[in-house]
């Protein structure tokens with residue numbers, strides 16, 4: 712029995728997608744909304760002590776942190792070839808990519824907070840938004856340089872693509888993607904994968920971002 716604690720189009724999408732890649736979509740998906748009281752109640756806090764998603768119940772254990780879950784799945788289901796186990800020449804790049812995904816996602820999280828979640832009288836800080844937008848663009852430039860052909864690692868699709876590739880769902884709402892042609896093609900390639908399409912169908916349309924693009928507020 713596989714249970715995923717999930718926010719639609721949140722970072723738990725990485726896990727949903729990877730499970731679909733492995734041909735084992737969750738038996739149960741417990742859905743939350745950011746800001747809901749339910750995210751601080753026992754069902755989630757019992758499996759993710761800071762009340763964050765994703766958390767996964769699998770193999771009689773629970774795991775939180777998307778990077779840990781992705782590594783666990785890749786290692787325990789190694790036959791799919793989505794991990795890079797110790798001794799693999801791509802191991803270091805794989806681990807870097809998993810960590811870097813969260814360097815990038817933490818900038819997106821700050822922008823989400825400022826653009827989407829603050830309620831009056833709180834106001835986004837133009838300076839903080841500008842700084843985070845520039846720093847997000849820096850990570851996209853880095854990612855453009857990290858691509859090794861069709862995927863992040865030369866030997867092909869891996870858990871690192873589920874981690875980092877997912878960030879390309881959100882980044883274009885904050886940074887114009889014209890300077891990153893490889894990333895745009897990569898994102899199209901990821902979305903065309905049957906397992907991505909299966910996960911996207913489970914999700915339904917995203918309702919997270921209401922605008923096509925979020926500009927840095929005046930004064931930033």
Ligand SMILES: N[C@@H](CCC(=O)N[C@@H](CS)C(=O)NCC(=O)O)C(=O)O
Pocket residue numbers: 718721722723745746750762763764765775776777778813
């Ligand atoms: N590093 C964690 C981050 C998890 C995280 O912050 N998830 C967000 C949604 S994408 C969340 O649960 N937010 C709820 C909150 O901040 O209260 C991971 O990769 O799993």
